[in-house]
Structure formats: C-alpha cells, structure tokens
Amino acid sequence: MTPGEACESIRTHLARGAPWDACDAFREAIANHPGDAELLYWGALAHARAGAGSRAHALLDEAQESPQSSTRLADILSLRGRLWKDAFARAPEHPAATATAQRARDEYLAAYALARDQYPGVNAATLSMLLGDCDAARALASEVAGLLAAQAAAATCWDHATAGEAALLLGALDRARESYAAARALAAQDAGTIATMRRQVNLLSRVIPRACKLLEVLPAADVLAFAGHMIDAPDRSPPRFPAALAPAVAAAIRERLARMHLPVVYTSAACGADLIFVEAALEIGAEVNVVLPFDRGDFMRTSVAPGGDGWVARFDHALSRVARVIMATEERYLDDDVLFEHAAMLLEGLCVLRAAQLETSPLLLCVVDAAAPGRVGGTRASYERWARTVGTPEVIDLQRIRSQFESDPRATGSVATPAPPPRSMEALPSTPSAEPGPLSVPRPQRTLKT
Template sequence: MSPTEQYNSILTLLRAGALEQAEKEYFRLGLDTVSDNEDILALGGRLLKSRMVESHQSHKRELARQAAEKYYHAYEATGGTYTGINTAAMQMLAGDIDNARATADEVLHKTRGYSPKPGQDAYYHMATVAEAYFILGDHARAETNLTDAISLDPENYDAHASTLKQFELLATVNSADISWLDKFRPPKTLHFAGHIFGLDGDGNILDEASVYGLGKSILDKILSENIGYVYGALAAGSDILIAEKALEANAEFHLILPCPDELFIQTSVMPFGEHWVSRFWACKAAAKTVRYLSGDNLKTDDMFTAFASETAMGLAVLKAERLATKPLQLLIWDQKNPTAKAGTARDAKVWEQAGRDQIIIPYPRDTRKATGAGDNTEELTASRDLKAMVFADVRGFGALTDSQVPVFIDKILRPLAICVNTQGRQLEHLNTWGDGLFLVLDSVEAAAKVASDLQETFRAIDLAEIGLPEFLALRIGGHYGPVHEMRDPFTNRIGVFGTEVAFAARIEPVTVPGSIYVSEPFACALALSAEEKYRCETVGKVEARKGQQALKLFSLRVR
C-alpha cells in the first residue's frame, strides 16, 4: 500500500471505533516516521485526540498535551494551518493557555497570506480563523468569522457540525458562554406521527375545515422550528398530511414503513379513502430515502409498527447528533390510549421518556371508533418480541496451533465467559461454538453494555505475555429486531428464530477486528434509550459476503 492508502486504512479503523487497532497499525506501518505529508504527520495527534475524547476526565489533560506535541511536530515540519490550529486547540485543552494563544495568533497571521478555493476550502479557511479568535478569547470576532465561513459553503452541514463540536469541546476549558453558536446550527430533525383519518364520508372522517387547520398548524411549526429533515410513515390522514407539508417547506423526507408498500396500503391507507393512495405514492416518490422494516407481504402487526416507529425516532436522533442540532417530535394526537402497543400514544411515551421536546397538535375531534381505529396501527396480536442480539468471535483463532488452544480457552475465553455471566437476568439466551458467541438480551442498552465489556476485557489481556499471537482481535456485531422465541427441537431449549437472527449473524464477519459494529435499527433504538452512555457513528455501507447485499452499519462506542 502507498502511504496515502495506509493513512486511509487508519482513518477507516478510527471511524469504526477500533482505536487500539488503529494505533497498532499506525506504528506497524511506520507512519510515525513519515516526515513530508501534513495529513500523515497529523495522524499521531488525531489518534491521541480520539483517545482523549474517550478517556476518563483525570486523563484528558495529559492526553491533550501529548496530542498537542504530535500536532506541533507536524505543524513545525509543514507550516500548515490545519495542524497549527489543532496544536493550539490541544494546548488549550491541556491547560497550556499561553502557548495555545501564541500558536493561534501565529496561525491567524498565516491565514492572511492564503487564498482559498471557493466552497469547502473557503469554509475551512474561515472556520480556522474563527477558531483562532475563539482560542484567543475574542468571541465577537470568532462569531463574525464563523458567520462568513458558513456563508461561503452554506449547505455543508457536516462541516458546520464538526466546527460546532470543536468549539463546544474548547468551551469546556473555561465554561465559556457559547449560546451564540445556536444560530449557526444546521436545521433540526423531526420524527412525526398521528392519527389516521378519512375524508368525505370515509372511515373516521374529519371535515375540510379541520384538515385545513391541521395543515396550517403543521406548516407553521415546521417553518418556525427550522425543520430540515423529517422521519416517519405514510398512513392515511396525519402522516401523509405532515409529509406533504414538510415537502412543501423543502424539508428532506425519509420514509420508514413496517412492511412493503402493497400490504401497508391495504392496512393503513386504502380503508380510509382511495384518494389517500395517490397521495401516498406522491410522497413516496419525493422521499430522500425509503426503508422497510420487514419484507413480509402477507402480514404485519403491532410489533413491526412499533419497530418501524422506534427506527424512525432513532434516525431523527442520530441525524441531529451528527449535525450538532436538535431532534423534535411532532404529533397529531388526542392524548388518549396511553397503553397502546403501537401507534401515536406509544411513540409519544417513548420520546417523552427520553426527555426530548415534543410538539403536540391536538386532534380536532374524536371521530375514532371504539376499537381504536384511527391511530397509525392495527390492533393485531403481536407474535414476536423485540430483542437485541450480539454475535462475537476472535479473528485469528483458526491460525492457532493445537498447543495454543488450551491457553486460548483458559486465558481468553474464560475471562470473556466471566464477563458474560455478570449480565444477570438481562441475558436471555446464550450459545457458543469454538471461539464464537451468540447472546440475546432484553434491551439494546444491555447488549451495548455486554459488547463493550467484552471488548474491554479482551483489550486488557496481554497476548504476548500469555504466549499468543498479537494478531488476535475480538470482533462483535449487534442487531435489534422482532424474533420468534420457540423451543429448539434438537436441544429442547427455548431459542430465537427468524429472519432478524439471520441478519444479525451477517454483521460480525464484516466487522473490523477490535471494534463493535451494529445495525441501523440497533443504533436507532440505542439513541432513543441510552444516548448519554453510548454513541453510534455511521461507517457507511459495508460489503457483505458474496451474493449478499451491502450492510449499513454503525460503530458502537462508549461515551
């Protein structure tokens, strides 16, 4: 591999959350000796910065100091403003304020002699100027230059978010007031839901005036809250009306359905009026992305409706975190039926329990039937349970010699087994084979904990000391979805079955060794229930085994 390819391979590991593996590869490939490439020179600092962000508070300053030294070495060798401003930032986080400001001032002078290209280059140039002023304590000029930066590349929201997160990190040094950053935040994200209704004599009707009032209220909220991204389904009535108003406001619409189009239309659109069907197709055609949580054309139930809603909510939260903005929920709701297994009331409860802001537009009048029709779910009996699944194995196990296997079992599998056995009642099913492990837990938070505990346990083992090769690495895959719990005819024990189990098994083999990859539904559910403890960062679509579709995966990391 060329140095550039080696550099990109380290970045891939970093983005996958495999920090230890990234550090090992950085030294193994000799990238610490490169002296003529600013990006590669800065990589040592970036690795230490990543470790600092994930470390305990008591270690942060020392790691920031080490990162500052690495960045400064790169800055001294190349004179680049990228490594210069990162040197200043790490010096500030290390508590070396005087040197941080001296470096920032030097970088500021360098930027005056540079003419950036239009677009992203110009944005980062002005963002560097803004960061330099922020480190120098001149927040008024930082604000002015950040305003200019965003005007030069106004829709590059990922870049804006990166800058905002850097300012927030720097502000922790002296508890600086950064409320002025809020006006620079990208548009907000929105999860939406509401009651089903029909028109003109269809089931659960609302009159024209009520529907007009709902539409106006929806559009007003979307515009006033600066909503840029919306996530939800397209049942007749509230869902379609909200999606239409979001598209009218030029928001990006992401469609999440519990089942394929034909079955969804049959159960949640057509019964409330044929005119809703054409509106369904029009909204779907305008959607930025479309997701189906089940491929079953024959049957859907409350479980998949709830699963789809959780995924839609989680997607809104994940997008907001990525963009350093705020997620909201918009409901057209009568505030009844709080014990429903699926639908608007359940969505409201799940979102509220996470302590996030809701916008509730009252349902105009109660036209719903006593059976509960009119919500965005059928009252069907769930035949499955939502479970979190974890697959794990040790990369390199097959290369061990026969004499090494007993050591592996005693020094590696035994500590991992102890780790698993501490999970208590949250661990519902367990299966092992060789170095392989399959766990089923009652929640994604429990699954995230056992996965991170297993990875930490493995990392604490000194492979060289116990006489095993250092290429051994634990890889873990996680998934969340509806499964059938049934008795296995071979073992006579209760086990889990279904397409979601098969999907879960596909993740671990493509996981970067030393990291934890999880599916999008897992990441969404975790963002809803334990965002303050864990974070999931997208690693994009990962090629699966031959003949299988690429998987959209996330790296799971402890905050």
C-alpha cells in the first residue's frame, strides 16, 4: 500500500467515526513508510480523535521535523490547536483551563496567519469566544465568512460547517442552521464528520446556549449493543426461544432498527436472536461489528451448530458481510464460561466508546425471557450490568411473544407492535441466578451463549 492509499484508508475510518481502526491502519502503514510527513499527519489526527493526545503530539513532532513538512505546516499547527482545544474541553474547570484555551487559540492563529485558511480561522474565533474575547471572536468570524463568500469553488461539507460556526459566533442562528443543514446533507453517511460538527457546537453552547438548538439538524448516529437468547435445542424443556418464534422476533428487531439513524451495532453471532439481529441490521445497511468470545471453530460448534445446519450457513454468510469480526481472544473454549462474560463486557465497552466518539448515548437492546434462569456471560447478565452502569436497556420480551404464539400460532409471523419491557424487568433479580439451565447432549457443558 502506498502512503497515499494508506492516508485514504485512515480518512475513510475517521469519516465513519472509527479512530481506533484508523490508528491500526496508520501503525501498519508507517512501518513500511517511516518518516512520511503526510502519513504522520493523518496518524496524528487518528490518535487525536481516539483521545491519545500525547501520542498525537509526538507524531506531529515527527511530521514537523520531516523535510516534507512545509506543505503541511498550517495543518500541523491547526492539529496542535485541536489537541489543546480537546484538553480544554475535557477539563474546562481546571485551574490551567484558560492557559490551555489560550495555547489552542495561539496555534490556530499561527496556522491562519500562514495560509488564511477558514478552518483554523473559525477555530481561533471560537476559542476567542470561549475565552470571553467577544470582539476578537466576531471580527475573526466575520473575516472567515467573507473568505467563504469570495471563494469560487463549490462549497464542501466543511465549508458549510465553517460558515455555520461563523454565523453562530455572529449571532445569526437561522443562517447557522441553514449552513449546518447543508453540511449534513453533504456529509451523507459520514457519522464521524457529523460527530465533529456536533462536538464543536456543544463546545460553543457553553457560552452561546442557543447553539444547542442546532444539534437538531446534526443528528448523531445510533450506537447499539445487542444481547439475546439462543434458539432452543429440540429437547429443551420448558421452552424459552423455540424456532417457531423466530419470525416474530425478527419482526420485532426490524421494527426497533427501523427507528434508528445510521445505526452502528455491536453483537455476538450465536444461533437465534444474535444472528437474526445481524441479518436485520445488514438488511438496512447498518455497520455491524461482531464480537466472538474465542476460537471461531469452537464458537460455531458450541453456539451456532446446536441450532441446526441452517444456522451454520447463516453464520458463515452473515460474517462474510459484516464490517468487522473482533476476537475477544483467539484461544479455545475449554468449557470456560468466563470467556463469554469477557466477550460481552468487551462488546458493551466498544459500544460505549464508539457512542462517545460519535457524540451520542449508547443503547442496549435485549431479546430476553425475564422468567428464564440466567447464566454467566448470558443475556440476563448483560441486561443487569448495563442497567447498573449505563442506563435502562430496551427489551423485546420473549416471554410475551411466546405467550402470544401459544394463544394464536398464526400471529407469530407478524408482530405489528413489539412487546414492551416486562414491568421494566422487575422480574429479574439483582444478580443472575446460580441455578443451572437445561443442557443439551452431546454438547459441551452448557449451551454457551445464552
């Protein structure tokens, strides 16, 4: 891969709001092209968006020392400004916050003086406003607006965003809304680009409270973790998720996904609810990230094949289409259920991190039977952990769907209104039951992903 191709790969990851993937792409590329200033700059930006400020500063030092740095100097100074701005945004009440904001503004002003580029100009204006220097902020914003109005080339997404920010600083909220709406239209499916705009608007809302209204035209992507029960083995008694309920569960999942904007999802891929969810998410073009707890062959044997050969084929087809398969560990299963718990916690953590990156709140959707006993690493454990540490999960009540089917088997193929959470899940105890569930022979110790 050439440096140019590597930079394009990094840009693509950043546009969709996946800076950690961008960092991985950078590390692989820089090993083959050490000292490339352009690559170092994009690597620094990836690390900045991932929150690795110290590493980003170090990469910018390397880029600035490169013989090629002259063509990127204004961008390097702007990115240094962004790093100091991020540090200020993380701790605005810190005793050193004012000095940090001043340092950010100085870097942006230096970049603006070099190239008269609108981007560092409007950022310098924003930092001035945050520092209470309203006159300087408005003067810079007016200058930037003039530069944008005078340019001959068609406006890009970032041009519109910059115009929106300048208008906001000048008190023209309606004009700012129009510009941000135009920026969003050009950003299309780039959730990371929208998140960057939202971050800047949120920052300005500290001194311009009306700025929050602009977030309505910059909707964030929905970031969703999923957990759900496996399909029942033929000999399971009492039934929990018999195969006959699959169409109703699929309908309920599709209905929930249809409400979401640019969904980014994290899930496992066991037979039953997991794979039904993966297929439904792929149908609507969601970014699907699958987390497997251990060796793929062992996972198929223990958590996919028990549903029957049809599930194995669905597993292989689905995983060939997802955005990423993440191995929580490469080791064998060896009857160690803690690997399921580890994978579930990794999946949930990735969801929380990605939501923060995309300036939104993470969600958890569970397909769960509140009356069924819980197991280590299972759906109940995920529900309870999320409720304790993040917020209230959304629930598709498997018990209710099963009751509807038992009363009218013809209704299971189309559930118009998904079941609400079962009494907000009060039926679930605060800790998972230690009671073992029914086992299926001749499988290993448990039905694994539950």
